[in-house]
Amino acid sequence: VSPVPHRGAGRPQSRCQLSGTGMDAPTPLPTLIRKKRDGERLxxxxxxxxxxxxxxxxAQQGQIGAMLMAIRLRGMDAGExxxxxxxxxxxGRTLxxxxxxxxxxxxxxxxxxVGDKVSLALAPALAACGCKVRGSRGWDRDRGVPEPLCPAVPLPQVPMISGRGLGHTGGTLDKLEAxxxxxxxxxxxxMQHILARVGCCIVGQSAELVPxxxxxxxxxDVTATVDSLPLIxxxxxxxKAAERLSALVLDVKFGGAALYPTQESARELAQSLVRPRGPPGPLPAVPCHCPLSLPAAPGHSRCPCSCPCPLGSQPCPALGAGGVLLWQCGxxxxxxxxxxxxxRALxxxxxxxxxxxxLEAQGVPPDTARGLCAGTPAQRRQLLGEAKVCEELPAPQE
Structure with missing residues (x-):
């Protein structure tokens, strides 16, 4: 992995690298806030x-918040x-x-x-699709990974830079940190070391990556600007541009449990996401219904141990996006x-x-990782902890 300068660089050489151009003279931030507040183009x-x-x-936090609200209220055109x-x-750095x-x-x-856990299943499933493997009985018990049945071949690499919860939705990083x-x-x-060893990782923004x-x-999240189309x-x-991807699928949720309630509003977001065209080739953006219903095990610590896909059961909502990605990368x-x-991998x-x-590669003790993946639901809950106060709220109907 090598750093790519983000100041003084020339125009991007391909659509895969969305790089800014050279150093510009700073403009007073109040001037920019006023300009966007008044509906002008930046x-x-x-x-x-x-x-x-x-x-x-x-930039002061109050100034940043004011700019976010101006963008939320006035919007941005495609060029902005x-x-x-x-x-x-x-x-930051480009991978x-x-x-x-x-x-x-x-x-x-x-x-x-609410209850979106697709990434927890899709990242490892994609990484596992490079060669045939035996079932769970053929695992190496010391490592807890499947034994390959074919010679080593190039595997899909899945470097996910994910996010935290915004508004009423849960975040993948919050669930994993439980x-x-x-x-x-x-x-x-x-990241490169983990990908070479495992084939996938799920990380967050940092001082080095998209700061x-x-x-x-x-x-x-604290300025009521979560639903701004250009900011999303x-x-x-x-x-995704910082990851230097070969293929990307965008899963655009709509419904009572998502940020956008209707398919029409989700389609507008999907079109906005496709328009800048970061990676080369087609950039699918798939609207997916996310109805207002509680997951079987709500809460950050319960989501990882209730996610059906990593535990091998089907059907799985990750299959659609994953199938497109495997097709796109050949x-x-x-x-x-x-x-x-x-x-089959699931x-x-x-x-x-x-x-x-x-889990092990990103710091989880081996016994904990093994217990989470192979233990009973009660054992998993014990590993992840329980809230001091739990109240069961039965639904009036299925």
Whole structure:
């Protein structure tokens, strides 16, 4: 992994790298806030100046909040949104991968919803799809991972830079941090080591990776600007641009449990996400219904141990997005064949073995990772802890 300069760089060489251009003279932030507040268009250099102030800490939180609200109320056109995405993506390091991984670095991003646990299953399932494996009875008991039945071949690599909860939705990172020892902050070098060893990792923004998004993401949650279309678009695509992906699928949730209640509003977000076109080739954005219903085990600590896909059961909502990704990176002849391959990985235990290996690689003690993946529901709850006060609220109907 090597750093890519985010200041003084030239124009991007491909759509995969959304990089900002050179150093611009700083514009007083109150001037920019006033301009956007009054409905005027911000120039690319002005947007870069704002993001630089966010990243370097020269912008006050009140000023950042005021700009977020101005953007929420006045919006941004496609050019402004692209400039914001580029500036945020180049606020930190851009990942670079070994040549052997060319065409195999993939990811999926969801806009989130209550009970959304797809990433916990999809990342290890994709990483497990590179070669045939035996079922759970064929696992190496010391390592807890499946034994390969074929020679080593290039595997899909899944570097997920995920997010925390926003508004009423839960965050993938919050769920994973409920597992004792799990570390979401990883350097680019650590990410490459985990990918080489396991094939997937799930991390968060950091001082090195998309630091501007880390600041803006947290402030959006406390300034009632979570549902801003350009802010959502820039937040998601800046993280994906920093990953230097070969293929990406966007899972756009709608319904009572999602940020956007209707399919029409979700479609607008999907179109906004597709328009900047970070990675090369088609960029699918799939609207997915997220109805207002409680998950079987609500709460950050209960979600990881109730997620059905890593535990090998089906059907699984990850299959659609995963099938498209396997097709896009050449690991399947079509999306349906990709779905079938992913289903086998979930069913034969290889995805679960990879999930366990990922937990260990990101700091979870081996006994804890093994207990979480192989223990009974009661044992998993004991490992993750229980709230001091629990109240059962029965539903009047199914």
């Amino acid at each position: 120039e690319d250099a002005e947007i870069r100046s704002f993001v630089r102030g966010v990243t370097e800490g020269t 949104t692209l400039a914001l995405t580029q500036a945020m993506a180049s606020s 670079a991968w070994p040549p052997a991984w060319h065409g195999l670095v993939v990811d999926k991003h969801s806009t989130g919803g 597992i004792p020892g799990f570390r979401v902050s990883q350097s680019p070098e650590e 501007a998004d880390r600041v803006l993401y947290g402030l959006r 678009t820039a937040s998601i695509l800046s993280k 690991m399947a002849a079509g999306a349906e064949q990709g779905r079938e391959r992913l289903a 069913d034969d235990g290889s995805a679960l073995g990879t999930f366990e290996a990922m």
